[in-house]
Amino acid sequence: MLIRIVRMTFHEEKVAAFLENFEIHKKSIRNFPGCHHLELWQDENKKNIFMTYSHWESEEHLNQYRDSELFKIVWAFTKTLFSEKPQAYSSKKIQKVEK
Numbered sequence: 392m393l394i395r396i397v398r399m400t401f402h403e404e405k406v407a408a409f410l411e412n413f414e415i416h417k418k419s420i421r422n423f424p425g426c427h428h429l430e431l432w433q434d435e436n437k438k439n440i441f442m443t444y445s446h447w448e449s450e451e452h453l454n455q456y457r458d459s460e461l462f463k464i465v466w467a468f469t470k471t472l473f474s475e476k477p478q479a480y481s482s483k484k485i486q487k488v489e490k
Contacts (some may be wrong), residue, residue, distance in 0.1 A: 392446055393446070393483060394482045395445045396443070401439045401441070405472035406439050412468050412469065423456050424452065425452025
């Protein structure tokens, strides 16, 4: 399982456009083969910073999504809204600490 976090900083006046676009495409992204989980997070203090948090079956599945027409459509629009370069992290869970 691959965990992917993408941190995106938007021009403040473009946040609504990002949220609208995410709303349109979120189910298609979540239902893409190999995607097991998708969340959208917003920074507590800087309301123009968002992160997507997703779980992928494998890096190959993530790359298939990144090569897809869906990604090309979503990313082509999203990247026009950035005020800073996005940051992406691919990780795997090593340990979960219970009570």
